Amino acid sequence: MSCNSSGCQSNCYKNGDQVSDSPPPPPAANNSSNLCLKCKTNSPITPGSLSGDEARFCADCFRSNIYGKFRLAVASHAMISPSDNVLVAFSGGPSSRVALQFVHVLQDRAQKNFEASKDKSLPVFGVGVAFIDESAVYPVSSDKVDGAIQDMRSVVSNLAPPTKQLHVVPIENIYASDSSDGKDRLTKLLDAVNDATGKEDLLLHLRMMALQKVASQNGYNRLILGSCTSRIACHVLAATVKGRGYSLSADIQYVDARWEVPVVLPLRDCTSQELNLLCHLDGLLLNGGSSWQSSLKTLQPFDSPPSGINGLISSFVNVLQEENSSRECTILRTAGKLTPFEFNRIPETDDCNVPLAIRRRQKRYNLKTKESISSELFCPICNAPLKNFNSLNLSSLKSCQSSRFNAACCSSCQFQIIPKDPSSMENFCSLLPQQVVDRAKHGNCSNLSLLREQIQDCLLSDSEDET
The missing domain is CATH 3.40.50.620 (HUPs)
Known part of the structure; x- marks a missing residue:
């Protein structure tokens, strides 16, 4: 049984808040901090290979x-x-x-x-x-x-x-x-x-x-x-x-x-x-x-x-x-x-x-x-969705060798990929894969259909037109 005297010099006061002056024991060889965070069994990956919990x-x-x-x-x-x-x-x-x-x-x-x-x-x-x-x-x-x-x-x-x-x-x-x-x-x-x-x-x-x-x-x-x-x-x-x-x-x-x-x-x-x-x-x-x-x-x-x-x-x-x-x-x-x-x-x-x-x-x-948001308009080069009709040319796209193709592309492709010189534009379009040309043509046609759907309420029907 330990004594209650604060002046005891025998270090037997173990039930109070007094902390012993003796150094703590060394950590065990299998300290959990040196083991895998998940399985607690194997050693972790070599330090420096990763950071965070994965390490x-x-x-x-x-x-x-x-x-x-x-x-x-x-x-x-x-x-x-x-x-x-x-x-x-x-x-x-x-x-x-x-x-x-x-x-x-x-x-x-x-x-x-x-x-x-x-x-x-x-x-x-x-x-x-x-x-x-x-x-x-x-x-x-x-x-x-x-x-x-x-x-x-x-x-x-x-x-x-x-x-x-x-x-x-x-x-x-x-x-x-x-x-x-x-x-x-x-x-x-x-x-x-x-x-x-x-x-x-x-x-x-x-x-x-x-x-x-x-x-x-x-x-x-x-x-x-x-x-x-x-x-x-x-x-x-x-x-x-x-x-x-x-x-x-x-x-x-x-x-x-x-x-x-x-x-x-x-x-x-x-x-x-x-x-x-x-x-x-x-x-x-x-x-x-x-x-x-x-x-x-x-x-x-x-x-x-x-x-x-x-x-x-x-x-x-x-x-x-x-x-x-x-x-x-x-x-x-x-x-x-x-x-x-x-x-x-x-x-x-x-x-x-x-x-x-x-x-x-x-x-x-x-x-x-x-x-979610939708976009039926896509750039013919990068296939990026387009936001609006501001740059869309609604006339038929008969040839890729035209400024119409430039108008159908996104602003990033217009600035970084498509040539600025109009004289080089036709040559550039002639070198594009047929897939890009078809995408521009089909996209233009689908855009006409989409525009018609959006203004359908404002169009007159055949019977109304006759009257």
Whole structure:
């Protein structure tokens, strides 16, 4: 029993507030602060690899956390159903590599469930892979391109069944003519654009056209891109600087169905830092991710330093990220508050092959009409939604070689891509892919129908006209 005397010198006063002068015992070797934040068992990832809570995860929990983000995005927005046939855009970078791996994991689990089920009622969705060969634009030797394609074939073929077809398509295939003529037209088209940012943006739009062509010609009904938080954050700032504020919300949602084949972004909530580390942990990048990727992925498409808006914004965001690891996520969350468009959702389906739970989830997460905005007008070059009829020429578009085409484009394309010299306009239009020309013509016709619908109440009917 301890004494109650405050003058006791025996250090036996243990029931009061008095604190002993003796030093505290050393921490145990297995202190919980040195263990994984989630499983409390394994050591966390090497400090410096990540920041925030992810840095306190072990490799297994970190891998599970990243896949969980992917799986939640796919399930919440009904990106993939059993009857779908999805095409993964594969560039060889960490983001597209992780997207391909995660889609493969989903398909592999669906295949095992199909084989284990008795009734075999739910089919397994198909997966294809597309690589757009841009060697006609990038200064890369043919040997490096062939080596990169061979590595990609090895990656795809080594994935477990079901078999996934790899589509290697030169970007000049957006032209209907032969490859040599298409390559020449593509080179001349890019040379006709004087602005460095305009060249980069035009190449990005042409790449999307090539992916859409591959998907539609081969029966795919979903296009999966590996766009992550870091890339979207750069796009948010760049689009703001370019004056694309109205169409910005269309590009940053999980789903973009304004295209013939809807585009989905299942890695939207993952940062490039996380994806790079995951590729390093799982050895997903061949040759250390340096030789062939540095040739095809990180090379500037033009022989000049990144002086355009896109390069400057990317460098700026990298500096922000170094100062505060949550900057990219903050940018995306802020932009995510913008009102989405009606096409930023997967169209609802009554397909009996789609489980009822998926259809209910689709209705739950799909945008409501009153919560979204619509735009039936789209730029023929970048397919960005247009706000009004201010720049629309309502006369018929008989030829692309006309100022009417300029009036049908968004202000960003008018400023950065379309030549300012009227004498160069006809030559520029003659070099455009037929898809762009058709989009301008069809868009103009649909705009006339839309205008008629809007003024229908003011028009006289045939009977009223007779009286």
